[in-house]
Amino acid sequence: MFKKIIVFVAAFTLAIGIAACGEAGEEEQKQTSYQDITTSADELAKQVEDAINNPVEEEQQTEAPVELPEADGDVIEINEKMYVTWVNEIYINPKSYLGKTIHIEGMYKPIKNETNNDTYHYVYRNGPGCCGTDGMCGFEILYNGTMPVENDWIDVVGVLEEIVDDGETYLALNVSSLTVKTERGSENVTQ
Numbered sequence: 001m002f003k004k005i006i007v008f009v010a011a012f013t014l015a016i017g018i019a020a021c022g023e024a025g026e027e028e029q030k031q032t033s034y035q036d037i038t039t040s041a042d043e044l045a046k047q048v049e050d051a052i053n054n055p056v057e058e059e060q061q062t063e064a065p066v067e068l069p070e071a072d073g074d075v076i077e078i079n080e081k082m083y084v085t086w087v088n089e090i091y092i093n094p095k096s097y098l099g100k101t102i103h104i105e106g107m108y109k110p111i112k113n114e115t116n117n118d119t120y121h122y123v124y125r126n127g128p129g130c131c132g133t134d135g136m137c138g139f140e141i142l143y144n145g146t147m148p149v150e151n152d153w154i155d156v157v158g159v160l161e162e163i164v165d166d167g168e169t170y171l172a173l174n175v176s177s178l179t180v181k182t183e184r185g186s187e188n189v190t191q
Contacts, residue, residue, distance in 0.1 A: 074100070074101055075100075075101045075102070075103050076090075076097070076101065076102045076103070077103050078102060078103065078104040080186045081191065082191060083127075083137065083189040083191070084137055084189055084190065084191055085191060087137050087138060090160065090171070091171065094160070094162065094171055097160050098160055098161065099159060099160065101158070101159055101160075101176075102139070102156075102157070102158060102159075102160055102173055103155075104123055104138070104156050104173075105123075105154065105155045105181070106123045106124050106125045106138050106154065106156075106185075107123070107124055107125065107151055107152070107153060107154070107187060108121070108122070108123060108147070108148045108149070108150060108151065108152045108154045109121075109122045109124060109136070109150060109151070110147065110150060120140055121140065121141045121143065121147060122136070122139065122140055123138050123141050123154055123156045123173070124136045124138025124139075125137055125138060125185075125186070125187055126187055126188045127188075127189055127190070137189065139160075139171060139173045140163075140171070140173070141156060141158060141172065141173050142158075142161075142172050142175060143158075143175040143178055145175075145178060148178070148180045152180045153181045153182075153183070154178055154179065154181065155178070155179040155180075156173060156177070156178050157175070157176055157178075158173030158174050158177075159173065159174045160172075160173060160174075161173075161174050
């Protein structure tokens with residue numbers, strides 16, 4: 001349950017950040033009057049009937065696919081330039097990436113669940129949020145070695161897995177290599 005809250009907060013923060021950052025200039029904003037947004041009962045009934053009789057199928061959606069660089073062999077390299085895009089893509093389409101090796105760098109953060117005293121471990125960077133870079137963007141890590149110190153810069157290579165905790169399914173990297181680095185990358189990423 002605790003992890004579910006963390007994933008929800010991260011997703012919510014990212015959504016708020018994207019919405020807040022997309023403000024248009026005054027010349028682009030259109031004033032809408034009450035009459036412009038009201039719909040008569042007959043019009044509303046017709047719109048509902050049309051939606052029921054002519055459902056939009058997923059194939060008809062016109063969103064452009066995310067253009068990501070090709071994986072380097074069998075390893076997906078998540079770097080600063082496309083960091084948020086890669087992490088979002090993996091969370092949105094996890095079945096396409098399960099079992100794949102991911103190489104990622106970021107800060108280390110342990111988060112203790114006060115309810116059951118379990119500690120969850122993460123590699124992350126600050127992603128877009130409601131007030132700038134206050135979202136946590138990264139992955140939980142499963143590692144049997146000595147854990148780094150909080151906020152250490154870590155280089156992680158691991159296989160993406162689904163784990164079940166408290167009846168909920170989560171994504172995590174089963175780490176094969178974890179290195180603490182002295183040279184830090186960009187802590188704040190936007191794309």
